[in-house]
Amino acid sequence: MNPLLGIIGNPKQGNIAASNTICFDVLRRKFPSAIVNAGSIDLGSLEMLGDLQSATKGDDALYFYGELFNSNELAAITSLTPSAENASLVLALISAKGVDAVKLVNGQFVIIYYQKAQNRISIISDHMGVQQLLYYCNEEMFLFGSEVKLMMTHPGCPKGIDWATALRRPQPQIALASYKSHDTWFKGINLLPEGSMLQIDLLTFKTNIKSYWKPQDTQPAANDTRTAEQVMEQYAALLENAVKVRMEDNGTTHSLLSGGLDSSAICSLAARNGIVETFSIINQTTMLEDTTSYCAKMAAEMNFDNKQFLIPYHRLCFNADLWKQRVWRAESPVNHTDSLTKTLLHYAIRKANPEVKNLLTGTGSDQMNGGLVGYIAQVTDDPNQTWDNFQNEILDVERRTLIARSEDSLWQCRKFVSRDFLSTISGKEIEKNPWMIYVDGCTHSEAYSLLWDEQRASASHGHITRYPFLDYRIAEFIAAVPERLHKDLFIDKRILREPSKHFLPDYIVNKPKMPYNLPEYDFRAELYAFLTADGPDSLFIAAFGDIDTPHPVIDKKMLYSRIQALRQNPEILEWLNIMHIINLGLLEQLAEKNEQDLNYEALLEVPAHIEFDEPESAIVKLRKELDVLTTDEMLDLPLKFAENCSLLLDTKTNKYYLSKRNNITYEIDEEYKHWKQFLMAVDNKLSAHQVLQATGLQYVDIEEFFMISLKEQILVTNDKKTGY
Numbered sequence: 259m260n261p262l263l264g265i266i267g268n269p270k271q272g273n274i275a276a277s278n279t280i281c282f283d284v285l286r287r288k289f290p291s292a293i294v295n296a297g298s299i300d301l302g303s304l305e306m307l308g309d310l311q312s313a314t315k316g317d318d319a320l321y322f323y324g325e326l327f328n329s330n331e332l333a334a335i336t337s338l339t340p341s342a343e344n345a346s347l348v349l350a351l352i353s354a355k356g357v358d359a360v361k362l363v364n365g366q367f368v369i370i371y372y373q374k375a376q377n378r379i380s381i382i383s384d385h386m387g388v389q390q391l392l393y394y395c396n397e398e399m400f401l402f403g404s405e406v407k408l409m410m411t412h413p414g415c416p417k418g419i420d421w422a423t424a425l426r427r428p429q430p431q432i433a434l435a436s437y438k439s440h441d442t443w444f445k446g447i448n449l450l451p452e453g454s455m456l457q458i459d460l461l462t463f464k465t466n467i468k469s470y471w472k473p474q475d476t477q478p479a480a481n482d483t484r485t486a487e488q489v490m491e492q493y494a495a496l497l498e499n500a501v502k503v504r505m506e507d508n509g510t511t512h513s514l515l516s517g518g519l520d521s522s523a524i525c526s527l528a529a530r531n532g533i534v535e536t537f538s539i540i541n542q543t544t545m546l547e548d549t550t551s552y553c554a555k556m557a558a559e560m561n562f563d564n565k566q567f568l569i570p571y572h573r574l575c576f577n578a579d580l581w582k583q584r585v586w587r588a589e590s591p592v593n594h595t596d597s598l599t600k601t602l603l604h605y606a607i608r609k610a611n612p613e614v615k616n617l618l619t620g621t622g623s624d625q626m627n628g629g630l631v632g633y634i635a636q637v638t639d640d641p642n643q644t645w646d647n648f649q650n651e652i653l654d655v656e657r658r659t660l661i662a663r664s665e666d667s668l669w670q671c672r673k674f675v676s677r678d679f680l681s682t683i684s685g686k687e688i689e690k691n692p693w694m695i696y697v698d699g700c701t702h703s704e705a706y707s708l709l710w711d712e713q714r715a716s717a718s719h720g721h722i723t724r725y726p727f728l729d730y731r732i733a734e735f736i737a738a739v740p741e742r743l744h745k746d747l748f749i750d751k752r753i754l755r756e757p758s759k760h761f762l763p764d765y766i767v768n769k770p771k772m773p774y775n776l777p778e779y780d781f782r783a784e785l786y787a788f789l790t791a792d793g794p795d796s797l798f799i800a801a802f803g804d805i806d807t808p809h810p811v812i813d814k815k816m817l818y819s820r821i822q823a824l825r826q827n828p829e830i831l832e833w834l835n836i837m838h839i840i841n842l843g844l845l846e847q848l849a850e851k852n853e854q855d856l857n858y859e860a861l862l863e864v865p866a867h868i869e870f871d872e873p874e875s876a877i878v879k880l881r882k883e884l885d886v887l888t889t890d891e892m893l894d895l896p897l898k899f900a901e902n903c904s905l906l907l908d909t910k911t912n913k914y915y916l917s918k919r920n921n922i923t924y925e926i927d928e929e930y931k932h933w934k935q936f937l938m939a940v941d942n943k944l945s946a947h948q949v950l951q952a953t954g955l956q957y958v959d960i961e962e963f964f965m966i967s968l969k970e971q972i973l974v975t976n977d978k979k980t981g982y
Contacts, residue, residue, distance in 0.1 A: 260296040261289075261717065262308035262323050262391075263408045264370065266379060266400040268463040269303060274398055274414075278305055281412040288411060288852040303460060304372060304379065308404070311345035317374035320349040324367030324389040325722065327503040327729075332363065357455070361385070361471045364503070364730065368450075377460040385471050385730030386622075387452025387705055390713055394446050395465060400458055405714065406444055406589045407856075410849040416445040417849035421811040424842050429834060430594055430707040433633035434651070434699045436658035442706075443591060443845060449705065453730075473733035474694050478740045486746040489739055493732075494757035500729035501527040504618060510535050512611075513618035514603070514723075515564060517549025517556070519751065520620030520629075522766045523758050524726055526560060528618060530761065534562040537617070539603050540868060541571050542779050545886045548769075551877060554870035556763060567606040567865035569599050570884055572781055574862065576788055578795040582844055583858040586851050588714055591841035592707050593834055598858075600715035606865040608719045615722060621708055622727035625700035626736050628748030634696075637749075639925065645745040652695045653677065660684040693744050694737055777974050778887070778895075783828035786837055790821050801843025812839060890947075893957065895975035897949065898942035903972045905937045918972050932959040940973070 263285060267274045285307070286293060299306045299321065311322045322345035326332075329347055333340040336350035348369060351359050357380060360369065366388035371380040381402065383391060393402040394415055403409040410417055424443040428435035440449045450456060453471040458464075484492075501524055505511040513525045515536035528534045536557060544550040550566065557564030574580065575598070588597035607614055624630050631637070635647035650673075657672045660680040672680070681688045689695050709725075716723040726732075739747060747753040758767050789797045798818060805814050817839065824833055854860075870876050881888060887895075899905075905926075906915045914934050916924040926934045932955055939949045946964070950957060957964075967973040 260309040261292050261404045261408050262306070262310070262368070263403040263411075264304065264306040264308070264401070265412065266402075266458060266460075267303050267305075268398050268400075269460060270463065271398045277399075277413050282307060284411040285408060289408065291853060292408075301372065304370075306370070310370075311343050313343065313345035313349040315349055315353055318349070318353070319372045319374075320345050320352070321370040321372075322348055322367060323370070324365060324384065325724070326363065326365040326367065328362075328364035335362070357382075358470055360455070361453075366725070366728075379458045379460065381450065381456045381458075382470070383450045383452055383454050385453045386701070386725075386728040386733065387450070388709065388713075388725055388728050390705070390710070391450040392442065392447050393450060393456070394448070396446075397463070400463075400465070402450075404717070406442070406447060407586075407848055407851065409447065416447070418445045419443060419842055419846050420445040420447075421842070424591065425839075427706065428703065429838055430592055430703065431831070431834060433630045433703075434655055434696060435703065436655045436699075438659075438699070438702050443589075443842065444848075452701075452705070471730065473697065473730075473737040474689065474691065476734040476737040477690060478738055482738075482740045484740065484743075486743050489743060489747060490753055490757045493735060493753055494760070496729075496732060496735055497523070497726060497754075498527045498530070500726040500732060501618065502531050503729075504616075504724040504726055505532050506616065509533070511618065512537070512607075512614050512616065514538070514620070515553050515557075516620065517544065517547070517552040517766070518620070519755060519758060519762075519766060519769070520623035520727065522552075522556060522620075522762055523623075523754060524618050524620045525556075525562065526758075526761045527726075529560055529562045535611075536562060536564045537603060537607050538564060538566040539599055540566050540568045540880060540884075541599065542884050542886055545877075545880060545884055546779065550880065551873065552765060552769070554873055554876075556766060559763060564870075565607075565610065566868050566870070567603060567610075568868055568880070568883060569602050569606075569865050571595055571599055572779070572885070574598070575785055577861075578789055578797055578800070580858050580861060581789055581797060582800060583856055583861075585841050585844045586848055587718065587856045587858070588711055589845070589848065590706070590710055591838050591845060592711070593837050593841070594707065594711075596708060597711040597715060600712060601718055602859075602862070602865055604715055604719040604721055605859050606867070607721070609864045610867060615720070616724055617716065617721055618724050618726060619712065620727065621712055621723075622701075622704070622725050623751065623754060625704050626697060626727055626732060627751040627754050628696070629751050630696075630700055631749055641745060641749055644749060648749075649692065652692060652699075655699060656689060656692075656695050660686055660688075691737060691741065693739070693741070693748065697733070697736060777968075777971060778892075780830075782830055783824075783833060786833045787825045787828070790836075790840070797840050797844070801840045801846075809843075812843070889957070892975070893946040893950070895945055897940060897944065897946045897973060897975060899940065900971050900974045905934075905940075916967070916972055918970060930963065933963045936960045936964070 265278050293307060296307050297310060299310060308323060313320050326344040329340045332347040332351055336347060336354060338347055338350055348363055351362065357371065360382050365384055367384045368389050368391045369382040391402055391404065392406060392409060393400065394409060396414065399414060401409055401412055401415055409415050420441055420443060423439055423441040426437055428437055440451050442449055454467050454469050456465060456467045505528055510533045511528050513528055513534060513536045515521050515525050515538045525534060525536050538553045540550050553564050553566060584598045631648050635644065635651045637644050654673060657680060661669055661672055663669050677688045712723055755767055798821065802809055802812065802814050805818055821836060868876060902919045904917050906917050914926045916926065935953050936949060936955055939953050
């Protein structure tokens with residue numbers, strides 16, 4: 259899909275055509291490849307450039323940007339044929355039932371609807387905000403587009419960072435936060451909220467935004483007697499339909515496959531309804547989690563094609579120029595790797611399969627189905643306790659939205675005050691359905707992280723990514739689940755995991771937790787130290803220039819001092835905060851950049867396609883390419899308990915517990931006697947192999963818990979790898 263840029267001029271301000279002309283000329287010069295096939299529309303007060311479908315009825319005009327998934331339903335309502343263009347179907351629907359009928363449109367889209375008689379333009383987002391639209395408004399114009407860099411080609415668009423918002427917005431490692439804002443990181447530029455309609459009165463040039471849909475509008479029915487099993491069965495059927503309506507009508511459907519539950523479910527359901535070809539990333543994480551093997555194995559067993567591409571991120575990222583290009587291309591200060599690895603995957607797909615246009619993805623499942631519960635609350639062996647921990651956390655998120663932190667005493671005792679009382683004194687409504695606090699918070703955070711990156715990664719190579727889990731009907735379905743079933747369905751995504759047993763292999767459904775963040779492979783501290791090291795390539799210098807020149811927001815000397823300290827004593831969360839600030843400094847330069855400045859593919863080879871005709875040989879080769887230890891090599895490393903971690907014996911009950919950071923984490927009962935025997939023999943000197951030999955145990959006896967303990971950094975090896 260081509261990018262979108264639109265300008266609505268204020269008739270009272272006279273002719274702003276000159277600045278618009280400058281904007282489109284600059285756009286064509288700076289980003290020629292991006293808009294090479296974009297069509298243009300000029301209605302005088304409204305000018306647009308992009309991949310738009312249009313329809314007119316009388317003096318009204320409607321422009322559709324994006325995708326439509328329920329053309330059959332709209333055709334039945336409007337008496338048009340399902341083959342009619344998207345814009346025609348939607349305009350006929352709105353003409354028959356009013357503009358609020360857009361809530362019946364299933365798709366990922368932006369609609370621009372011009373009503374000449376009313377002197378009004380409405381810009382409408384899809385229900386879940388999948389097709390993102392950014393906008394800026396001043397007295398002269400209303401500017402909107404699909405990317406910040408396109409909007410900044412207009413001379414009237416602000417070019418700076420909105421530091422107030424940028425420093426408030428939580429980073430993605432905070433799974434759930436109370437902060438919610440549709441301001442972006444950029445001054446004056448906002449993200450059109452999901453399920454909303456922004457209306458511009460062309461006489462007064464005033465704007466207002468109203469919501470036409472939100473999942474909270476759907477509430478659990480008081481007389482809902484469904485069982486958990488019935489809900490799961492209905493959910494699986496709805497998900498399959500959400501996949502089916504996003505598949506290609508003719509030919510092959512393409513999908514991204516990570517080897518996890520979510521993407522595997524999407525690919526399997528698609529394969530039940532047509533021909534499917536899938537694409538996967540190979541890096542250290544996929545090797546450590548065994549998902550590289552799982553993708554190849556599942557594709558062979560389920561009879562769909564799988565192409566895997568090698569992207570050695572742990573090597574590529576030690577490059578300051580590439581880091582800057584990644585930040586500018588993503589238009590985001592977020593540090594996670596998706597904006598690079600996903601873009602390179604799309605690059606590889608385009609080179610290997612140039613006919614591919616659309617791709618399915620499993621993104622959105624964690625936010626809907628409870629996949630982030632374990633990151634929000636402490637998970638215990640007791641589901642009731644886990645759910646209580648989670649409920650306390652999400653309700654505290656709500657309390658924090660009702661109280662100003664400056665109210666020190668009330669803030670401190672907020673957990674002991676009823677929600678109704680806090681609602682009364684704040685004048686704000688509380689959420690009737692507590693689960694939707696989680697869904698709303700997670701999907702909002704996703705809009706500025708995974709979804710933000712995925713849209714730009716796919717668009718940069720001419721692809722459209724489709725999100726079955728973000729079908730608005732699924733959000734409504736989740737909102738209608740009776741509260742009495744939440745605990746049964748939303749811990750560890752049981753609402754998806756259980757029905758997936760009918761169409762996915764056990765090694766996917768019950769995939770053991772693997773150590774994707776083993777200390778041996780967590781090179782982030784070394785990476786950030788490398789990127790900020792003193793010298794001409796330092797990202798600190800690139801972002802903020804000379805340390806003695808004051809910055810209007812950032813205390814550069816204090817920031818530099820903290821970087822120096824982190825080099826000596828790394829604290830990964832503090833490093834992430836520091837890099838977030840440095841990335842924001844780099845984004846202050848975004849307006850100066852052009853297509854060539856962002857073309858990091860020119861620096862990199864096309865990711866290699868790895869064949870799995872002989873899986874064992876492929877894995878051996880990949881371990882060498884990715885510097886991943888074999889199991890035997892890992893077991894030969896010296897093993898010890900991490901700092902403040904130990905095996906404890908309760909002398910009153912004679913029960914053993916694993917302690918992490920001086921907190922009781924896992925009880926080890928008699929069912930796991932081999933694991934207890936192994937732990938009792940760890941002396942902080944022997945290797946895991948030597949401990950196994952001394953105890954007479956086999957690795958298979960302790961493998962699952964051993965890997966979990968490494969992942970949780972309760973046990974660590976002494977051979978910490980550094981970055982490249």
